[in-house]
Amino acid sequence: MSSLDPITMATQLATFDVQPFQMRYQMQADKYQAQIAALGKVESALRDFRNAVNDMNSTGSSIIKNTATTTQDGFFSASADANALSGSYQIFVEQIASAHQASAGMPADMDANTEIPTTGELTFTVNGEQMVIDLSTVDTDGDGKATMSDLVKAINNNTNPGVNATLVRSNGQTHLMLSSTETAAANRVEVSATGTGAAWFEDGFANLNTITEPKDAVIWLGAQNSGLKLTNASNTFEGIIDGVDITVTKAQTTGDAAIGLNVGADAEATKEQVNKFIEAYNTLITALDEHTALGGEDQKRGALANDPTLRSIESQLSGILRGDFNGMRLADVGISINREGKMELDNDKFTEAQKNNSAALEQMFNGKGNLLDSIDSMMEPYLKFSSGLLSSRKESLQSNIDRIDDKQAQLERKYDMAYDRYLKQFTQMNNIMTQMNQTMSMFG
The missing domain is CATH 1.20.120 (Four Helix Bundle (Hemerythrin (Met), subunit A))
Incomplete structure (x- = not known):
């Protein structure tokens, strides 16, 4: 057996x-x-x-797409949305908008490592909004000294009214440049230094050298000086014609003819x-x-x-x-x-x-x-x-899968219990068969 x-x-x-x-x-x-x-x-x-x-x-x-085309390239571009009405217009670009850019009148031997005063205040004003920098806070490494490079970081990292600072190197000389972040005549940068005890520093900001004047964009709807004059803080005129935006890129010369703008459906x-x-x-x-x-x-x-x-x-x-x-x-x-x-x-x-x-x-x-x-x-x-x-349908189906997973886990427990029961039974049976084989061998 x-x-x-x-x-x-x-x-x-x-x-x-x-x-x-x-x-x-x-x-x-x-x-x-x-x-x-x-x-x-x-x-x-x-x-x-x-x-x-x-x-x-x-x-x-909308379903209808419109297009805006010009009779001459290089001076302005235009886009038309669904609200634009078909028509032909004349545009003269008199002036493009620009941001204010100026250099501070600092000494000729100034560079990024030039030390600046650590007392007093530096006040910037742009379009009626102010930013005041306490010069005692400009020192970033705690050595009690502040440099022109530290000042640039302090200006740019502040919550300011719209001014950027940078150091520009030209012909072996370093210049502190100040620029307004937005175009328009109203965004001129004004700055003053007070209470520093350093005349060269305060004079430098009192005598800004303007490189680019802040200007509004100016166009004429029609011929220059006889049409409708329009000004704008930026170079993009939005909706001056219903549904049409015009972006100017270059000024025309006085006496030039106005440029044609045609608006119509784009089939x-x-x-x-x-x-x-x-x-x-x-x-x-x-x-x-x-x-x-x-x-x-x-x-x-x-x-x-x-x-x-x-x-x-x-x-x-x-x-x-x-x-x-x-x-x-x-x-x-x-x-x-x-x-x-x-x-x-x-x-x-x-x-x-x-x-x-x-x-x-x-x-x-x-x-x-x-x-x-x-x-x-x-x-x-x-x-x-x-x-x-x-x-909701997907969530419901996922819930069904989760319930099946629970049933699978129960089934695994049922398998383990059945396995243990069968193992015990067959182990006992095997022991009995082994004893019987041993008994039979005695009569062999």
């Missing part, structure tokens, strides 16, 4: 006890994990589509934007189709087949896209949904709609309660980060 291996037998029987449950739990966990992954991909595609929608329906943006940019919208929608539909597929001979069943949440998304989107907005439908401007549920663009029909009815085209897409706003409102409940329907 052969002996038994108690460990092998206990392992096999304990495994048989828990194996069906392990397989069932693993299948459930894999199913839930696949659904979470699929929901994540659908959510990403839905968010991308919503971003495309918002890019065409945010402040200053190609508008079509490109629509194509991005269509592409994002089709990517979303592809994701929905992939993960909700019922499966068949040539098709894999999707992880979210027959999922009611995704069916609702498709149904709501389809209803909106086939709807009527301000008396127009997408089909009227060449945008249709094919048999596969994908969006297509008829370029000729869309171009015709742009030419003949651009205002109606914009009204259909943009504005409260119209196409893009309706799509955004429909997607909002699904995409909220903390309480969105898709996030």
Whole structure:
């Protein structure tokens, strides 16, 4: 009579006890994990589509793209947003804005290591705002001395009203340069040193050498001296023409002709934007189709087949896209949904709609309660980060997985108990068989 291996037998029987449950739990966990992954991909595609929608329906943006072009380069550039009205204008650039830049009248032998007074104050004023530096605090290493380099750091590291300091070396000489951080005539840098006991230091700041005068930008809407004069603190004039920003880069010479500025619809940019919208929608539909597929001979069943949440998304989107907005439908401007549920663009029909009815085209897409706003409102409940329907679905599925993990842990304990029981039984059986074999050998 052969002996038994108690460990092998206990392992096999304990495994048989828990194996069906392990397989069932693993299948459930894999199913839930696949659904979470699929929901994540659908959510990403839905968010991308919503971003495309918002890019065409945010402040200053619409389905219609405008462009601004100039008849001469080099003096100013312009950009036009969705609010810009078509038109032709004349612009003359008289003066560009500049920041104040000056050098302090310090001794010729001054350099970065020149010691400065450690008593008194240095006061900067820019556009009515002040910064006062206590010179006793400029010393950074605690040796009781402060240098010109320490002073530059103190100026720049302070919460100042808009002044920068730097040391510039030229022809073997070091200069302390002061610059306003913003352009405009109002941003002149004024500085004074008091109570230092060092005449050379106080005189240096009392006698600034202006290198660049602070100036406002000046343009004329029309010809110089006969049009509308406009001034601005910076070189960018925002909204002087509705929806148009103008940035000047170079002043013209007195007597030059004004430069033409043409504002109008950009048909190609508008079509490109629509194509991005269509592409994002089709990517979303592809994701929905992939993960909700019922499966068949040539098709894999999707992880979210027959999922009611995704069916609702498709149904709501389809209803909106086939709807009527301000008396127009997408089909009227060449945008249709094919048999596969994908969006297509008829370029000729869309171009015709742009030419003949651009205002109606914009009204259909943009504005409260119209196409893009309706799509955004429909997607909002699904995409909220903390309480969105898709996030809630994923959290629910993860909770199911966590419960399965708990069951798996219980199953491991059940396996250990069964293993110990079987090991004890087979060990006893093996001992009995060994005794029987020994007894039989005595009669052999």
